[in-house]
Amino acid sequence: MGVTEKLPRLVSSEPIFESRVFKVRTDVVAENGKTLRFDIVEHPASYTIVARPREDAVLLVRQYRHAAGAYLWELPAGSSEPGEDALDGVRRELREETGYSAETVREFLSSYMTPGFCTELMRYFIADGLTSGATEFDEDEDIETRTFGIGEALAMIESGQIVDAKTIVGLLYFSRFVISQ
Secondary structure (H helix, E strand, O other), X not given: OOOOOOOOEEEEEEEEEEOOOOEEEEXXXXXXXXXXXXXXXXXXXXXXXXXXXXXXXXXEEEEEXXXXXXXXXXXXXEEOOOOOOHHHHHHHHHHHHHOOEEEEEEEEEEEEOOOXXXXXXXXXXXXXEEEOOOOOOOOOOOOEEEEEEHHHHHHHHHOOOOOOHHHHHHHHHHHHHHOOO
């Protein structure tokens, strides 16, 4: 038997801050006679790409992440552009960060990254039939791209060499539910 969910009523929403990457707003909602305040980071949907140059391998990118204070190994990823078709966005991000183009792209998972305060929905894609080409880095990107065997990438998670959540989720889900199909 299902439970009918009644969402809290939005009383007000006030913009607080806007940057080139995200916005911040404060929402006030009414629920069960209480008034609650939430600070929300508005972030567009994002793409994470399990790009496979071979069936048993994935591309990882290494780049400096200032908030983490470290260079991190990650799956290629990026944010959607306004009005952009998801498959076009995945192809754009893959080309920009790795130089590769994909013959086929398909979605296999989506998840909220930090739903307690952020609207970002991460969408995970598999890219196959790769052809190498030139990268198109953003101004703030300096990226190293390497091919790793799936087992090697999973071992990097276990050893703590991969600590990026989207990469961990993408690789573990892919190896458990997609490869085994």
